[in-house]
Amino acid sequence: MPVLVANLSSGKGTWGQLTRIINDSDWDKIILVTTEFGRDNFKPLKQVEYIVIDPNFFSLTKLISTLKSAFKELIKNELEVSLNIISGTGKEHTAIISGLIQAGISFRFIALTGEGIKDI
Numbered sequence: 001m002p003v004l005v006a007n008l009s010s011g012k013g014t015w016g017q018l019t020r021i022i023n024d025s026d027w028d029k030i031i032l033v034t035t036e037f038g039r040d041n042f043k044p045l046k047q048v049e050y051i052v053i054d055p056n057f058f059s060l061t062k063l064i065s066t067l068k069s070a071f072k073e074l075i076k077n078e079l080e081v082s083l084n085i086i087s088g089t090g091k092e093h094t095a096i097i098s099g100l101i102q103a104g105i106s107f108r109f110i111a112l113t114g115e116g117i118k119d120i
Contacts, residue, residue: 002080003027005071005107007096008034008042009055009088015042017086017112022046025117031074033067033088033096049074055092063091067099081107 004027006018022030022044030048032038039050051070053063075081083100085093100107109120 002082003029003031003075003078004082004084004110005031005033005075005096005100006084007086007088007092008032008038009092014087018084019044020112021084021110021117022048028078029074031071033092053092053095055089055095060091060095063095064098064102067095068102071099071103071105075103075105078105081105082110083107084110086111 004022004025006021008015008018023046027046030044030046031051032042032048033051033053034042035054036052039052051067051074053066055063058066081100083096085096110117111120113120
């Protein structure tokens with residue numbers, strides 16, 4: 001199964017959707033981009049790796065650079081990377097997408113739909 005990269009941030013109801021995405025599929029690795037609050041309060045049933053950011057403190061270019069480095073370290077030789085950005089802000093989404101692209105990592109978007117987890 002693929003690696004899951006997901007944003008865990010603000011957004012009413014998004015933590016529940018992300019929990020279903022994590023629990024309803026078999027992932028080789030789960031990487032959550034989040035704040036300290038998210039790391040300390042989100043309690044997934046599966047093992048996850050966190051990339052902790054502070055989008056209010058870092059500039060967009062600093063966020064992208066930080067994420068690019070982290071993705072290069074955490075995602076090596078994986079052929080399937082799934083990305084979910086249901087949670088968070090445009091700044092976070094831009095940084096995550098740019099960080100993956102600049103790290104040379106191909107990905108597909110996934111979402112929880114009425115029919116389950118689907119590529120979008």
